[in-house]
Amino acid sequence: MQPRQRRKVPEGELCAVCSDRATGYHYGTPSCNGCKTFFRRTIVSGHTFVCQYQGNCDVNKNVRCACRHCRFNKCLAVGMDARAIQNDRDRIGPTKKFRMDKRNSSGDEDQLSVTSSSPQRSGGEDKIIEQLAAVESLCNNLRTCILPESKNVKETLSSPCLLYQISQLESDPATAFQHLHPAAMQDIKAWNIKELRLCLEWVKTFDEFTKLSESDQMALVRNFAFTFNILNRVYYSADYGPDKIVYPSGAYILRQPQEQVKIPGCRLIYHRQMDEIMVPFRKLEVSVQEFAAFKAILLFNPDAGELSPEVKNEVAAERTKYLTALYYLITSKYGVHNGVQKYGQLLMMAPSIQNIIDQNDENMQVMEVFGHIWRIDSFVKELCMR
Amino acid sequence: MQPRQRRKVPEGELCAVCSDRATGYHYGTPSCNGCKTFFRRTIVSGHTFVCQYQGNCDVNKNVRCACRHCRFNKCLAVGMDARAIQNDRDRIGPTKKFRMDKRNSSGDEDQLSVTSSSPQRSGGEDKIIEQLAAVESLCNNLRTCILPESKNVKETLSSPCLLYQISQLESDPATAFQHLHPAAMQDIKAWNIKELRLCLEWVKTFDEFTKLSESDQMALVRNFAFTFNILNRVYYSADYGPDKIVYPSGAYILRQPQEQVKIPGCRLIYHRQMDEIMVPFRKLEVSVQEFAAFKAILLFNPDAGELSPEVKNEVAAERTKYLTALYYLITSKYGVHNGVQKYGQLLMMAPSIQNIIDQNDENMQVMEVFGHIWRIDSFVKELCMR
DNA sequence: GTCAAACGGTCAAAGGTCCT
């Protein structure tokens, strides 16, 4: 880069070679992009051209490609300086912009709407949120019902969704609140089964889920079921402070009694559910809609083990759909600046949740070893063991 | 401009990098305008370059643009000091003289030029990102150095940060690219140690980190160190397709050979690092700045085990700070609609990463049992065991 | 107050990328 003469922009200047619009001084001569590139390539490649005619071909914008010999000659004639050509440079990365994002149903427009402080652009997000909220409500009703026996997970997944048949189910007195009392292992076990059962009904409300093959459905559910269980447990726990997880029945898990459990590693698991999930949910004042969207995001996990590679992209697209919906839900309520913080904080609860689930899986395996003491229901095992 | 060396004017002095005519002392080294600007831009942008050859390219006036990796390395080798770069100067205003053309009758002072100089509504985010990028750059260089022995983690954390003493360290020939070859256990082990060592230097660049008590620092580091290791491993892996993780030395981990490993559970761990971290990073086209911010977010984990409750809020605030910076970084580049998607997708990689780390910890423990076969370095153990 | 060294910013003009 040795600028011939500093300063000076040609205004309406023409290419000295072909009379196209000049884009600047290139190699010492006002020239267009084409002639500039042609000159460099010719020099660098060392090509020599032969004129098919008499060596005096016309060179202008329309016919400049007709004779490369005469074009190159004219380049030299008008003063293009080969000494201005440099040595090869290092490669630069891709210059192409938008590569991310699947095909967008809505045309692409706003690129500079960054400055507008109100998001405003919910294209279908409202509807998604509405649907999630409706299902959440049904699911909370179903929790109070007696659910039919189910042999195994696969059969349950292929049965009609119970959420739309609640009126035909009897209510379960064991789920109704009576009085606060410490949860026995029986309580915890019963609620685990109930919640995992609800999970199966909940996932069936997603069209994109039911479209998946049986094995892919299993992959997502196995990955997600215990998360669903824990999240519902703490989110719907009545607020008796940060030290109690309370089931709808009034059974509660207190922070201390875990000391009684002698199995190593089990001690902290309820503490962590309180500290890292229940308390943050309350502090962030997560709404039911936000909570539902968050669960949907966690369900559609493209990295779920055993998920077939062909559907990874679809699952990722679903996740993105709910991520976007959650973003607009939050920012339309809190504004962009505050909303973005809540959105980020909520999403960043996911790694802790994952870690808690991972630890819990270990515990489940430990418990299996101690199976003669703590009976693990086979239904639970099927969903949670890896 | 603190380092006002009482130097004489360089007379006929040559650029220490490329031997062009030096225009003065820049960043502590006699250098030409080009190398001066190149160095600043590289540090500020956080760009990292990969040598297309063997990492020992010649750098002189004629070919200085041929390999940016080797040019930058030489900048550092001859002593250019990144600390002399002034992050975010006090608003210097447009260098260009005011366009006092016409339109003067309105009588408005240039009061709006303050806001127009910064494109997005970022309050300090730019500076945060710049700092992260600069550190990332230094860290990449430190990776190629021989690091002094360190007895244990605590001592290392309380020592001065090596990132600002790179010029005093010898380069490590073992880290230079030579040729592609399958990684032996020795390679993996050596890189684990180096990367964990780098992690300790990296975290010390965060003021808010060094302000924490020793035990809180340990809590964050133990939680984060292996994440740092894995993320750097895959992010800085040269792109030889989705089936190879390539270390800077050229040692690579291939998708298949894990079958040789007979320890149960170990098989999938490298597959998952490729599928769930390396490939998504590439697909999302994560920039170095985004990558650095992502790591900062993961470092400041308020749920890190053993973190004292008093500092949870501070740590959470730090996390939010980097979340916000990342959000504005991404949306200012991609626009809100596309940016939000990328932001969400990036954050939602965190649970998978957490899960991979959790699995890996198990493996480390398994490996400890098989310690007579696979020696685990005590330094690694100290950081990764729970 | 003066002035030169050494910061950062600017933008014309280099080269690289990628679609046609």
Added chain:
DNA sequence: TAGGACCTTTGACCGTTTGA
């Protein structure tokens, strides 16, 4: 394949800041 619109990178030149 070659062409050229469009992109990134480079560096000579310029204004600003700072300390002797």
